[in-house]
Amino acid sequence: MINLNGELLFKENVNLSIDNRGFKYGDAIFETIKVVNKKVVFWEDHYFRLMASMRMLRMKIPMEFTLEFLEKEILKTIAVIDDAPSYRVRLNVYRKDGGLYTPKTNKVDYSIEASENTYVSKNEYKVDVFKDFYNYSGLLSTVKTNNRMLNTLASIYANENDLDSCVLLNERKGVVEVTNGNIFVVKGNVVKTPALSEGCIKGIVRGKIIEILTKNKDFTIEETTISPFEIQKADEVFITNAIVGVQAITKYKKKTFTTSLATKLQANLNVLQIAGN
Structure with a gap:
C-alpha cells in the first residue's frame, strides 16, 4: 500500500502526473526511515532534518506537517501491510505539479511507502x-x-x-x-x-x-x-x-x-x- 497525501492506495492504483516535478526535475526530497516493533526509530531527528531540507529548498511546509501528524501517517501505512518486526519506510515530499524550472507553486504533496526490512548485516563487505x-x-x-x-x-x-x-x-x-x-x-x-x-x-x-x-x-x-x-x-x-x-x-x-x-x-x-x- 502507498499513502498518497493521506489516502491509502494499492500501488497499481497510484497515478502520478507526467508533470510530477520529482519525475521531471528531481524537485523532491525523501527520508528513509526504520520502524521496529511499530516504533519509528529516531523519528525526531528525521522530522527536523526533513523540515530543514524543505526550508532550504523553499518548499512551503503545510500547517498539518507536525511531528505527530507525519508519525501517525507512517504508522497508518504500516498497519495495512503484512505484520513484520521491522520495516523500511520512504517518506517522499515533492513540489506540486506545474511549471518549468520555475515552479507554479511551492506547495507540496507527499507519499509514504513501506515494506518489510529484510536487511541482514554482512560478515564480508x-x-x-x-x-x-x-x-x-x-x-x-x-x-x-x-x-x-x-x-x-x-x-x-x-x-x-x-x-x-x-x-x-x-x-x-x-x-x-x-x-x-x-x-x-x-x-x-x-x-x-x-x-x-x-x-x-x-x-x-x-x-x-x-x-x-x-x-x-x-x-x-x-x-x-x-x-x-x-x-x-x-x-x-x-x-x-x-x-x-x-x-x-x-x-x-x-x-x-x-x-x-x-x-x-x-x-x-x-x-x-x-x-x-
Missing part, C-alpha cells in the same frame, strides 16, 4: 573508489534530494565489479561518503568522518555515532577532510545509514580490516534505538 564522477561539495549535497544519479552509477559499477558499495569523492578528491551511507575511518584511537562541508549527507545514524564517540574517552572523533589513501592505512572502516545501522567494511582494494569497533557501536546504537533517543 567489499568497497572501492568510484572515480568516474564526483559528488560536488556544498550545502545542497547534504540534502537527500531525489537526484541520486551519482549513487545509481556508482551502484552499477559496484555490481559489475563484485563490490558491496563504492566510496564517492568530491571535486577535491576528498572522501565524501559511500553510495548507501556515511563512512567512518578508524586509525588507533582516532575516528574520522567527512565533514558536512565535504558534501556528505547529514545522516541520522552518522549523528548518533558521533554522539556516542564524543562521550567515549577511549576515542577521539573528528569531522574533517579524508584522503582515499587514509582508508588504505586504516585499522577499521565502517558505514552507517538508517536501515543498516552500522556495517563494517572488511575489504578495500587489497586491505583487510578489523571490525571490533563497528560491532560495539552497533550494540550501542541498538540501545539508543530501543530507548527512543
Whole structure:
C-alpha cells in the first residue's frame, strides 16, 4: 500500500502526473526511515532534518506537517501491510505539479511507502573508489534530494565489479561518503568522518555515532577532510545509514580490516534505538 497525501492506495492504483516535478526535475526530497516493533526509530531527528531540507529548498511546509501528524501517517501505512518486526519506510515530499524550472507553486504533496526490512548485516563487505564522477561539495549535497544519479552509477559499477558499495569523492578528491551511507575511518584511537562541508549527507545514524564517540574517552572523533589513501592505512572502516545501522567494511582494494569497533557501536546504537533517543 502507498499513502498518497493521506489516502491509502494499492500501488497499481497510484497515478502520478507526467508533470510530477520529482519525475521531471528531481524537485523532491525523501527520508528513509526504520520502524521496529511499530516504533519509528529516531523519528525526531528525521522530522527536523526533513523540515530543514524543505526550508532550504523553499518548499512551503503545510500547517498539518507536525511531528505527530507525519508519525501517525507512517504508522497508518504500516498497519495495512503484512505484520513484520521491522520495516523500511520512504517518506517522499515533492513540489506540486506545474511549471518549468520555475515552479507554479511551492506547495507540496507527499507519499509514504513501506515494506518489510529484510536487511541482514554482512560478515564480508567489499568497497572501492568510484572515480568516474564526483559528488560536488556544498550545502545542497547534504540534502537527500531525489537526484541520486551519482549513487545509481556508482551502484552499477559496484555490481559489475563484485563490490558491496563504492566510496564517492568530491571535486577535491576528498572522501565524501559511500553510495548507501556515511563512512567512518578508524586509525588507533582516532575516528574520522567527512565533514558536512565535504558534501556528505547529514545522516541520522552518522549523528548518533558521533554522539556516542564524543562521550567515549577511549576515542577521539573528528569531522574533517579524508584522503582515499587514509582508508588504505586504516585499522577499521565502517558505514552507517538508517536501515543498516552500522556495517563494517572488511575489504578495500587489497586491505583487510578489523571490525571490533563497528560491532560495539552497533550494540550501542541498538540501545539508543530501543530507548527512543
